[in-house]
Amino acid sequence: MSGGPGExxxxxxxxxxxxxxVPGAFGLQDDAAIIHTPAGCDLVITTDAMIESVHFLKADGGQSVARKLLRVNLSDLAAKGAVPLGYQLVLGMPAPLDEGWLADFAAGLAQDQAAFSFPLYGGDTVRSPGGITLAVTAFGSVPEGSMLRRSAAQAGDDLYVTGSIGDAALGLEAKLNHRLFPSASRMMFDSRLHLPSPRLAFGQGLRGIAHAVLDVSDGLVQDAGHIAETAGVQVVIEAGAVPLSLAARGALAEDPALRSVVLTGGDDYELLFTAPPAAADAVAVLARSQTLAVTRIGRVQAGQGVVVLDSDGRPLALEKAGFQHFGGSVE
Amino acid sequence: MSGGPGExxxxxxxxxxxxxxVPGAFGLQDDAAIIHTPAGCDLVITTDAMIESVHFLKADGGQSVARKLLRVNLSDLAAKGAVPLGYQLVLGMPAPLDEGWLADFAAGLAQDQAAFSFPLYGGDTVRSPGGITLAVTAFGSVPEGSMLRRSAAQAGDDLYVTGSIGDAALGLEAKLNHRLFPSASRMMFDSRLHLPSPRLAFGQGLRGIAHAVLDVSDGLVQDAGHIAETAGVQVVIEAGAVPLSLAARGALAEDPALRSVVLTGGDDYELLFTAPPAAADAVAVLARSQTLAVTRIGRVQAGQGVVVLDSDGRPLALEKAGFQHFGGSVE
Known part of the structure; x- marks a missing residue:
């Protein structure tokens, strides 16, 4: 971890x-760290950056931003079936330094490092005049050759998703577009937006069961598109089967147009995966053992792209296929 | 490598x-990579970020910025005695995307990846409204337990530096403060500022010879301070012994006040290291074998901090101890 003189x-x-x-971090007193891959394992590496006013607002608070930063990276490890080992951090802040925000940020890191056994190994701290800049490179381990892939879908697979979809997108809708929801719903949506739950244990359990796996960050439909594209198959989603929270169901009952927000919004950080029909029992057993809802929402077949079917089996046209960041643009 | 829809x-x-x-990069089609540590080796990790208008100017050109980005990270690996394995990249760019700059940037990466056998494994691409944001996490390997440390200086050690010091700082002086130098000197200073030479082979050769090692990025005096601080010793630098290029000697002959720029400027990316007197022959043999100039510039003794002595053995007071970035502040 190198910084410089002054503030x-x-x-x-x-x-x-x-x-x-962790001894390999050398107390951040060196410019480098050593990370040990457990015997018989592969080292899995993934990087996610978060930019102020694109991926978060400073007003979200340092603690909340720190925890989301770690959790989106942990979610990437979950989608690989990996056990978290630790991370490198890039922290860029404008001058003059907002020490209160920094203290909250460090507290948030400490909290989730402890929760997920995910220590800091090193990184870099820089001045970033354009706004707070965050990047994490996360390390995890999987038994050799067992890393889950997003490209391994096969025609005939079933399509599943963990938890519920759309809560975070409804939270963003409330925040950006001032959409009104009942206060209990709003709180739940906010919590899902800012504090995702990386499905680490479930991802580890999917090794040897699932074909393709990824975490839903860009939006259900778009991430299903990644599965389709990398494997050269077609993914069919049955919109009526997509699991919604009670609060989301309430919101859609009020305004059915929100269905598109739910299906194409981002930040769910649930695992979307395919598995052969023969693995259905194994999936159900895994879900029960972790008391995590897992729902079959469609299938994989020959073809290309994503088809979303309504409850009558007719293809749905969706307004947008991306993830609306705070900056308002799609990327 | 995750991006998103659109541009x-x-x-x-x-x-x-x-x-x-590299097979472990999965053609950037996955959200994660696998990196293999060679048998019997430790995996060394280091991260360096570069922010537009702080560490570089967009007008420096994408190719030049890319090569410096890789080389400052490779220099960190050199200071650890590590063999480069590859890297993760964070690339943040403002919208609308400047495709010409991006193409140049990719070309610069390609050029130095080939020169240093240093492939891309993955990373993240994001929108960065405040300016171009770059971060690399670099991976290298060392035989188990042999990573060079910045904290291992011992009283009685000699202090050495590779190459020449101050050329990059004079290049920055010309660029920021419009200082005039002969055109051949100016070109050399510019080249040293924008295209550092990571001392990889020399660093690998220092394993088992040197005690403390680091690469000079913040400035000779300040980086000597890091050696002193982490080991709880005092570092003595003989200013007259610090190796200067012919061009730098010419510049100092014109204006002796530039001595402070040379001693405290940054971006040299030479290796500064300590070794016991008994290792003097081994250091000389290593230097000759690589036709790299290596100069003894001082010593380590009990005490704390850094003392810079003039040719009469009197302590020098230096104007600044930091590194002036483009942003004008010191960090």
């Missing part, structure tokens, strides 16, 4: 305690 | 060929 030394002082548990 | 797909199209050589 940016502050950052190092806030971050150093986060690296105290 | 940011362009980035992925430019970057995908850079990951074609």
């Amino acid at each position: 940016f030394d502050l950052i190092a002082r806030y971050l150093a305690p986060l690296a105290s548990a | 940011f797909d362009l980035i992925a199209r430019y970057l995908a060929p850079l990951a074609s050589a």
Whole structure:
């Protein structure tokens, strides 16, 4: 972890305690770290960046932003079936430094590092005049050759998703477009938007069961598109089967047009996966063992792209296929 | 490597060929990569970020910025005695995308990936409204337990530096403060500022010879301070012994006040290291074998901090101890 003289030394002082548990981090006193891959395992690496006013607002608070930063990266590891090992952090902040925000950010990292056994190994701290810039490179391990892939779907597979879909997108709808929801619903949507639950244990359980796996970050339909594209198959989603929370069902009952938000919004961080019909029992057993809802929402067949069917089996046209960031654009 | 729909797909199209050589990168089609640590080795990880208008100017050109980005990270690996394995990239660009700059950037990456056998494994591409945002997490390997450390200096050690010091700082002086130099000198200073030479082979050769090692990025005096601080020793630098290029000597002959720029400027990316007097022959043999100039510039003794002595053995007071970035502030 290199910083420099002056006020940016502050950052190092806030971050150093986060690296105290792992010898390979050298207390952030060196410019490099050593990470050990457990015997018989592959080292899985994934990187996710978050940019102020694109992926988060400073007003979300340092603690909330830190926890989401770790959790979106942990969700990537979950989709690989990996066990988290630790992470490198890039933290860019404008001058003058907002020490209160930084303290909250470090507290959020500490909280979720402890929750997920996910220590800081090192990184870089820089001045970033354009706004807060965050990037994490996350490390995890899987038994050799067993990393789950997003490209392994096969025609004939069933399509499943964990948890419920659309809550985070409804939270974003409330936040950006001032959509009104009952306060209990709004709180739940907010929580799902800012504090995703990486499905780590479930992802690990999918090794040897699932074909293609990814975590839903861009939106259900678009991420299904990634599965279709990388495998050269067609993914069929039955819209009526997509699992919704009670709050989301309430919102759609009020305004059926929100269905498109739910299906194409992002930030769910649930696992979307395909598995052969013969694995249906194994999927059900895994879900029960973790008391996590898992729902079959469609299938994989020859063809290309994604088809979303309504309850009468007719293809649905959806308004947008992307994820609306705070910046308002789609990327 | 995850991007999103729309114009940011362009980035992925430019970057995908850079990951074609390593199977663990999965052609950037997955959200994760697998990196293999060679048998009997430790995996060394280091991260360096570069922010537009702080660490570089967009006008420097995409190719030049890309090569510097890889080389500053490779220099960190050199200081660890590591053999480069590959890297993860965060690339943030403002919208609308400047495709010409992006194409140049990808070309620069390709050029130095080939020069240093340093393939892209994955990363993340994002929109960055505040300016171009770059971060690399670099991976290298060292034989188990042999990673060089910045904290291992011992009283009695000699202090050495590779190459010459101050050329890049004089290049920055010309660029920021419009200082005039002879055109041949100016070109050399520019080249040293924008295209550092990571001392990889030399760093690997220092394993088992050197005690403390780091690469000079913040400035000779300040980086000597890091050696002193992490080991709880005092580092003595003999200013007259610091190796200067012919061009730098010419510049100092014209204006002796530039000595402070040379000693405290940054971006040299030479290796600064300590070794016991008994290792002097081994250091000399290593330097000759690589036809790289290596100069003894001081010593390590009990105490703390850094003392810079003039040719009469009197302590020098230096104007600044930091590295002036383009943003004008010190960090």
